[in-house]
Amino acid sequence: MSDQSLFPVPPGFAGSKTIDAAAYERLYRRSVEEPDAFWAEQGKIVDWIKPFTKVKNTQFTGDVSIKWFEDGVLNASANCIDRHLATRGDQTAIIWEGDDPAQSRHITYRELHEQVSKLANVLKARGVKKGDRVTIYLPMIPEAAFAMLACARLGAIHSVVFGGFSPDSLVGRIQDASSTVLITADEGVRGGRKVPLKANADVALKSCPEVSTVLVVRRTGGQIAWDASRDVWYHEALATASADCPPEPMGAEDPLFILYTSGSTGKPKGVLHTTGGYLVYAALTHREIFDYRDGEVYWCTADVGWVTGHSYILYGPLANGATTLMFEGVPNYPDAARFWQVVDKHKVSIFYTAPTAIRALMREGLEPLERTSRQSLRLLGSVGEPINPEAWLWYHEHVGAGRCPIVDTWWQTETGGILISPLPGAISTKPGSATKPFFGVKPVIVDAEGKELTGATEGNLCIADSWPGQMRTIFRDHPRFVETYFSMYPARYFTGDGCRRDEDGYYWITGRVDDVINVAGHRLGTAEIESALVAHEMVAEAAVVGYPHDVKGQGIYAYVTLMTGVEPTEELRKELVAWVRREIGPIASPDLIQWAPGLPKTRSGKIMRRILRKIAANEQGSLGDTSTLADPAVVDGLIENRMNR
Ligand code: PRX
Numbered sequence: 001m002s003d004q005s006l007f008p009v010p011p012g013f014a015g016s017k018t019i020d021a022a023a024y025e026r027l028y029r030r031s032v033e034e035p036d037a038f039w040a041e042q043g044k045i046v047d048w049i050k051p052f053t054k055v056k057n058t059q060f061t062g063d064v065s066i067k068w069f070e071d072g073v074l075n076a077s078a079n080c081i082d083r084h085l086a087t088r089g090d091q092t093a094i095i096w097e098g099d100d101p102a103q104s105r106h107i108t109y110r111e112l113h114e115q116v117s118k119l120a121n122v123l124k125a126r127g128v129k130k131g132d133r134v135t136i137y138l139p140m141i142p143e144a145a146f147a148m149l150a151c152a153r154l155g156a157i158h159s160v161v162f163g164g165f166s167p168d169s170l171v172g173r174i175q176d177a178s179s180t181v182l183i184t185a186d187e188g189v190r191g192g193r194k195v196p197l198k199a200n201a202d203v204a205l206k207s208c209p210e211v212s213t214v215l216v217v218r219r220t221g222g223q224i225a226w227d228a229s230r231d232v233w234y235h236e237a238l239a240t241a242s243a244d245c246p247p248e249p250m251g252a253e254d255p256l257f258i259l260y261t262s263g264s265t266g267k268p269k270g271v272l273h274t275t276g277g278y279l280v281y282a283a284l285t286h287r288e289i290f291d292y293r294d295g296e297v298y299w300c301t302a303d304v305g306w307v308t309g310h311s312y313i314l315y316g317p318l319a320n321g322a323t324t325l326m327f328e329g330v331p332n333y334p335d336a337a338r339f340w341q342v343v344d345k346h347k348v349s350i351f352y353t354a355p356t357a358i359r360a361l362m363r364e365g366l367e368p369l370e371r372t373s374r375q376s377l378r379l380l381g382s383v384g385e386p387i388n389p390e391a392w393l394w395y396h397e398h399v400g401a402g403r404c405p406i407v408d409t410w411w412q413t414e415t416g417g418i419l420i421s422p423l424p425g426a427i428s429t430k431p432g433s434a435t436k437p438f439f440g441v442k443p444v445i446v447d448a449e450g451k452e453l454t455g456a457t458e459g460n461l462c463i464a465d466s467w468p469g470q471m472r473t474i475f476r477d478h479p480r481f482v483e484t485y486f487s488m489y490p491a492r493y494f495t496g497d498g499c500r501r502d503e504d505g506y507y508w509i510t511g512r513v514d515d516v517i518n519v520a521g522h523r524l525g526t527a528e529i530e531s532a533l534v535a536h537e538m539v540a541e542a543a544v545v546g547y548p549h550d551v552k553g554q555g556i557y558a559y560v561t562l563m564t565g566v567e568p569t570e571e572l573r574k575e576l577v578a579w580v581r582r583e584i585g586p587i588a589s590p591d592l593i594q595w596a597p598g599l600p601k602t603r604s605g606k607i608m609r610r611i612l613r614k615i616a617a618n619e620q621g622s623l624g625d626t627s628t629l630a631d632p633a634v635v636d637g638l639i640e641n642r643m644n645r
Contacts, residue, residue, distance in 0.1 A: 005430060008428045009424070009425050009426075010403050010404065012403050024423055024426040028437070032440060032442050038439065038440060040055045042284050042439075043280050045287070045319070046319060047078070047083050048074045049074055049075065049249050052069035052072030052276070053071055054067075054071050056068060057070055058465070060486055061486075061491050068280075069252040069276040069280070070251070072251075073249045073252070074252065075152065075153065075155075075248060076250070076256055076275055076279050077149045077152040077153035080314070080315060082113065085109060085110060088109055089108065089109050090109075091295075093107055093108060093111075093318060094106075094112065094145060094324055095107075095324070095325045096142050096325075096326050097325060097329070097342050099328045099333065100189075101334065107142055115146045116146050116150050116245075118242070119146050119147065119150035119238060121244075122238060122241050123154060126181060130155030131157065132179075132181075133156070133157045133159055133179040134151050134157070134181045134183065135161060135182045135211075136159065136161065137160075137161045137170060137201060138160075138184060139195065140163075140188075141185065143183075145314055145326065147183045148314060149314075153245060153248065154248055157257055158258075159177045159258040159270070160257070160304055164195075164303075164305070164586055165584070167200045167204040169585055172260075173268070174208045176475065181212070181214075184216055185197050185198065186217070186219055186224045187219055187224075190328070190333075191332070198216055198225070201214065211230070214231045215232050215237060216232065217235075218235060250275045251275070252274065252277065253274045253277075253472070255272055256273050256274055256279070257310065259271050259413055261307075261413040261523060263484060263516065263525055264514040264515035264526075266525075269477070270474055270475030271413050271474065272471060273416050278416050279319055280468050281416055281467060281469030282311040282312070282315045284417075285311075285316065285438060285469075289407055289409060289422075290407070291379060292320055295323075296322070296378075299324075299348045299350065300381075301327055301331075301351075301352065301357065302354070308352075308384070311469075325342070327342060335368065337372060339361070340368065340399075343376060344372050344373055344374065347376040350377075353382065353383075354384040354521035355386070355388065356385065356551060356552055357521075358399075359391050360551050362391060363551070377399070378404055379424055380405070380407070381406070383408075384521030385521050385553045386509050386510065386511055387431075387432060389431035389432045392432055405422065405424040406429060407421050408422070408433065408434045408435070409421040409434065412496075415467075416470060418438055419437060419443070419463065420436065420441065420443065421435065430502075430506055435506050435507065436507065440468075442463060442464040443462070443499070444463070445459040446460050446462055446492070447460070450489040450490070455503075458510070459498070459499065460489075460494065460513055461494075461509070462494050463493040464492055496513060498510040517545070517554050518554050519546070519554050519555065524587070524588055528588070529542075529544040529558065529584065530543060530544050532580045533560060536576060536579050538572065541599060542561070543596075544557065547617050548617055549591065556588065557594070558576075558592070559594050559599060560594070561597065561598065573593050576590070593643070596637075596638060598631065598634040600629050601629065601631075611624075611635060615638050616644055617644070618642065620639045620642070623635065
């Protein structure tokens with residue numbers, strides 16, 4: 001796809017407050033030239049208990065310190081609920097659509113207020129107070145939203161763990177956060193199948209003795225084990241709780257949540273977001289990039305276990321008084337028309353999903369789409385990985401019938417909200433490009449030495465200055481925060497992504513340049529999968545890389561060296577896949593495992609991943625220089641037996 005295919009704003013896309021290209025440029029320039037003035041104004045998008053007088057106080061050098069609106073006082077739950085009660089108490093805040101198409105629920109802002117206040121009182125009675133960490137391990141049910149907002153109401157820090165993670169992964173996250181309360185459900189339901197959340201939690205909690213309360217939501221009524229000294233039914237606890245719980249006044253820089261995400265090395269990092277800047281940024285980006293208008297139904301298909309669910313199912317939309325749809329199911333259950341049926345059923349105007357879902361649905365042809373009207377759709381969004389032009393075009397032509405602009409939104413767990421995206425109505429789009437930076441965001445492209453590259457170019461993507469939604473630290477590990485994001489290119493935030501800027505100044509994200517892979521929109525560290533593999537008694541060594549995958553974007557390719565004397569068999573291959581599923585979760589299952597008698601290493605013993613990536617991608621013709629390897633012959637053997645042909 002050449003840079004020349006430019007898609008102007010579709011003529012039918014009427015934006016009430018849509019700005020044009022010139023206005024975007026003007027506002028953008030002001031936002032980066034006068035950040036204090038710009039953000040002082042935008043900070044008013046939320047209600048402050050005590051207004052801020054300071055706006056930006058950030059420093060990307062030395063010890064790195066990031067503070068926004070630091071003397072302001074607010075509460076995120078009050079902003080997402082209470083402030084809407086007078087004007088839209090009876091408006092639907094959350095539409096819940098069950099896995100089973102016969103199940104859905106509408107929750108008004110008033111009901112949300114009641115549910116959240118009661119739960120906050122239950123937590124309070126269990127000893128939870130400002131600053132405590134609460135781990136949430138729930139499926140996509142309204143209680144997940146209630147739980148996050150109840151924590152925010154008390155000033156407790158929530159740590160949501162994706163329901164697809166294994167007991168081991170849950171242990172690591174509970175221990176790192178030192179939570180004493182866990183909120184889970186008996187089982188989850190996805191695509192007609194049950195997910196044994198409570199059973200997983202029971203296994204995990206054997207290693208977490210400090211957890212003294214487990215609140216259990218009854219979702220399916222399935223059989224579960226019960227420890228009366230610790231387990232409490234959610235519905236029973238709420239039955240007697242008061243619905244009066246005043247929101248805790250929080251400093252702008254008091255933590256709102258921790259969310260664990262994978263990096264190139266070591267254990268997942270506890271990304272810490274604080275209250276004021278995060279909420280301002282989530283609300284503003286949601287309003288501007290999704291062009292949200294009163295009364296519309298907005299649907300983001302992410303799971304609340306990921307940052308997209310935090311910012312764009314929950315905090316952004318609810319801060320704006322929107323109606324946000326929460327979907328328990330999967331795109332292809334009962335069949336491949338499900339997304340579009342949900343759009344028709346609830347008259348969704350704005351639909352935000354991941355390229356992997358679009359690619360999977362593309363494979364099913366047009367018939368599922370033809371069974372639905374999708375007339376209510378006005379705007380489409382994409383997030384999580386680069387969208388290939390074919391998928392973009394299919395999304396545009398068939399899902400949106402050529403009528404809806406697409407916002408390809410680039411951002412990260414660390415950034416809190418969208419950093420690069422078209423503003424719909426303001427900018428012509430190009431399939432595969434996230435286009436231009438949002439207000440206040442200063443992208444820079446640097447070469448390997450950190451030299452800033454100008455004009456049309458390609459290199460590593462950094463951000464030159466802070467924005468309010470930026471993460472503040474890694475929970476309890478500030479040195480790792482500084483090292484991970486600010487040491488490679490001093491005084492700049494390094495994103496870990498590669499990026500190209502074209503002659504029109506459009507940004508094209510080319511994917512991760514570190515050892516993080518993006519599998520079906522899920523971010524995974526290759527190091528985590530390797531350490532899961534080597535924990536198996538028959539594995540001596542493992543190296544994991546990503547390779548191009550038609551639907552998932554990237555697949556997981558593992559090179560495994562077995563212990564001396566162990567026979568590589570088909571059975572062992574299956575066992576290792578099952579092992580990784582158990583250790584981390586189904587999302588980390590290797591797609592391909594190649595037995596590797598040896599791995600390509602430098603003379604100092606470092607694995608040459610560049611070579612392994614090429615072989616996995618079936619690009620062995622362009623291996624580059626292999627003369628520095630300790631044993632160049634290893635490579636021939638690996639090429640000979642490669643799995644991806
Ligand atoms: O590589 C980029 C990719 O996803 C990474 C961030 O993953 P995570 O923290 O899990 O957050 C995902 C949802 C925000 C980025 O470093 N990524 C995300 N959005 C895009 C993208 N790559 C290309 N285009 C996007 N729109």
